[in-house]
Amino acid sequence: MxxxxxxxxxxxxxxxxxxxxxxxxxxxxxxxxxxxxxxxxxxxxxxxxxxxxxxxxxxxxxxxxxxxxxxxxxxxxxxxxxxxxxxxxxxxxxxxxxxxxxxxxxxxxxxxxxxxxxxxxxxxxxxxxxxxxxxxxxxxxxxxxxxxxxxxxxxxxxxxxxxxxxxxxxxxxxxxxxxxxxxxxxxxxxxxxxxxxxxxxxxxxxxxxxxxxxxxxxxxxxxxxxxxxxxxxxxxxxxxxxxxxxxxxxxxxxxxxxxxxxxxxxxxxxxxxxxxxxxxxxxxxxxxxxxxxxxxxxxxxxxxxxxxxxxxxSASTPGAPSDPLPTDPDWAGGSLYTDERTRRAHAPPERLWEVVEGIGGERGWYSFPLAWRARGVIDRLVGGVGLRRGRRDPRRLRAGEAVDFWRVEEIEPGRLLRLRAEMRLPGLAWLELRVDGDDGDDARARLTQRALFHPRGLAGHAYWWAFRPFHEVVFGGMSRGIARAAEQDTVTAGHRASAARREG
CATH class of the missing domain: 3.40.50.720 (NAD(P)-binding Rossmann-like Domain)
Incomplete structure (x- = not known):
């Protein structure tokens, strides 16, 4: 020193x-x-x-x-x-x-x-x-x-x-x-x-x-x-x-x-x-x-x-001098479009996480199924993977495996699921779903959902803004649908517990 x-x-x-x-x-x-x-x-x-x-x-x-x-x-x-x-x-x-x-x-x-x-x-x-x-x-x-x-x-x-x-x-x-x-x-x-x-x-x-x-x-x-x-x-x-x-x-x-x-x-x-x-x-x-x-x-x-x-x-420390810093000005680091939504569910965090981890495949994406199917068909027509891959296990995910036209990039059980898009796009896209407790209330949970898109060239910017009017239907419907499914599962589980107690 x-x-x-x-x-x-x-x-x-x-x-x-x-x-x-x-x-x-x-x-x-x-x-x-x-x-x-x-x-x-x-x-x-x-x-x-x-x-x-x-x-x-x-x-x-x-x-x-x-x-x-x-x-x-x-x-x-x-x-x-x-x-x-x-x-x-x-x-x-x-x-x-x-x-x-x-x-x-x-x-x-x-x-x-x-x-x-x-x-x-x-x-x-x-x-x-x-x-x-x-x-x-x-x-x-x-x-x-x-x-x-x-x-x-x-x-x-x-x-x-x-x-x-x-x-x-x-x-x-x-x-x-x-x-x-x-x-x-x-x-x-x-x-x-x-x-x-x-x-x-x-x-x-x-x-x-x-x-x-x-x-x-x-x-x-x-x-x-x-x-x-x-x-x-x-x-x-x-x-x-x-x-x-x-x-x-x-x-x-x-x-x-x-x-x-x-x-x-x-x-x-x-x-x-x-x-x-x-x-x-x-x-x-x-x-x-x-x-x-x-x-x-x-x-x-x-x-x-x-x-x-x-x-x-995250605001992690950059790994190399060429990387962006969290304190760089807003115009630095290239374009990154974000659609972020927060939804509270009358369900415990573990129940909400079960729905998040089970997303895709036969359970679908909890919003506008026709739009998701149409997007999958379009992706296949242009040489992409479409929705045909489904998922390996209906309940559990692990890093690196496929979920329809996404890939699990990061998973922290009970807390975070990050998917990277493998569909044909003029850019790079991610979908991030995060589950947190709701201010210490064990019976409530909070879902934070983020869709991120890094455009490649003018076509990428045009793609984002062309589909921007549909985000409320697709992404807004998804966050509502996930929260609603967790609440329904919680009610169903409660009924089953009550029935079991009565039979006992």
Whole structure:
């Protein structure tokens, strides 16, 4: 364990929120600086760090936050912060750099954008200016310069994700031909952690990037291929200003317009590594530099593997830096449509669970039988399994077995059943049924039913909204039917018990 702390600013942001657990795993004591400690309390690592409240533009508060700190990570940016963002960035950087010098910080580590030898967009220019302020601080600095970062939750990646998934045919202005050297989030974190140990005489900037140099159009095509989407038709247009482009991106994707504009403006700059000097001080990641296709596959991992619903339905700690965090913004992580319903039953939890575990097969799905049969027929017509598989046992289920056109993905006896759809769909779907006691009343139980759908491409979004009007009939009827069946079974069991007592 380090004797002095490692301070992370911007810990509530995309990079900082993933850097903190990496530093903790490396054995460092971590302190997080935030304007409000409440913004960090929902992070899975919150109980393992020290949190200090300070605004980077407040000299006294910042100096107190930096006391006893060996290495300070400066990950503060005012992107999307309005017309005065550049001055805000300057003031915060100068205040922080001076406070770090006064506190005796051994090294500053700053992550910014690349600054190629050309006219920069306002936000790239501001990033470069912050880097220069850090270098002039009198404290040894590692200034890492990266282009597009690939990982679930990265604003640049989410823009790429949503544009590619939602538009099978798209027009791209000249920035679609801009050459970019993207880098995986796991590789960025590798360099950030290792940079803290650079020799004291090293104080400079380093370009970092992945092994592939691609145009934005090529990135969209390769994303589509990795995500299993049809080949995208991209039509270049000679003019489309950054302002109009940002409006277009804002209309097509959930990325906020205030964030989309600086991202689009920055795409006019070619961002390719001019040097690889970092290799003289930091070895490459253990598995080697991560290529673009693998970076995308890692970012999409949670929507392609069978544990996706586990990750999204719980607030568990992500297993890798590329995974979504519970604290990522609402527009991050791709689309996940949810239909959730709660129903109380006048039946004990064990009786309700018996109905849940017996679902499908001859007992059916407790709502609109004709619709379920029709869906099964349609699935068979398009090459799917339909409803013909039924189920192995009418009363008991186990993980991995089939139930009509579903597969048991997870089962916790008496509590949870999660089914993954194996019907032909333009996306991935799950049905989750959870049974709980009703506030200590042994004679009542609560059913929580969730249908989840992750669309693939525009067809997936259209599929969800086309069937959305029928959800009340299908899913609402299912929750009502399951609760009603449990209540009827409870009454029947009560009658049988009464009859047995009379006969006895």
């Amino acid at each position: 380090s004797e002095r702390s490692y301070l992370v600013t911007g810990a509530s942001g995309y990079i900082g929120g993933r850097l903190v657990p990496e530093l903790l795993d490396a054995g460092h004591r971590v302190r997080c600086m935030a304007r409000s400690a409440r913004r960090l309390r929902d992070h899975p690592w919150a109980s393992r760090v020290e949190v200090v409240e300070a605004d980077a533009t407040d000299p006294d508060a910042t100096r107190r936050a930096l006391e006893g700190v060996a290495v300070a990570y400066y990950l503060i940016h005012a992107i999307g912060g309005g017309s005065g963002f550049a001055e805000t960035d300057r003031r915060a950087a100068r205040t922080f750099a001076a406070a770090a010098r006064d506190a005796g910080v051994r090294r500053l580590v700053y992550l910014g954008g690349m600054n190629p030898d050309q006219e920069l967009s306002p936000h790239l220019r501001s990033r470069a200016e912050v880097g220069e302020i850090m270098l002039d601080s009198g404290v040894p600095v590692t200034w890492l310069r990266a282009a597009v970062i690939i990982g679930s939750g990265s604003a640049s990646f989410e823009m790429l994700r949503h544009l590619t998934e939602r538009l099978p045919v798209m027009v791209t202005p000249r920035w679609g031909h801009t050459r970019i050297q993207p880098i995986a989030i796991r590789d960025v974190l590798h360099y950030l952690v290792a940079s803290a140990a650079l020799p004291g005489e090293v104080s400079r900037g380093f370009d970092i990037g992945g092994p592939d140099v691609l145009t934005y159009e090529e990135m969209m095509r390769r994303y589509a291929a990795v995500a299993g989407l049809r080949r995208r038709l991209i039509v270049p247009v000679p003019v489309l200003s950054p302002w109009l482009s940002s409006l277009w991106v804002g209309a097509i994707t959930p990325v906020p317009g205030g964030l989309a504009r600086p991202l689009v403006e920055s795409l006019r700059n070619e961002v390719v590594c001019a040097e690889n000097d970092i290799a003289a001080y930091v070895p490459p990641p253990p598995e080697g530099a991560t290529g673009f296709d693998r970076s995308v596959a890692l970012a999409l991992r949670r929507v392609r593997e069978t544990d996706v619903a586990t990750r999204w339905s």
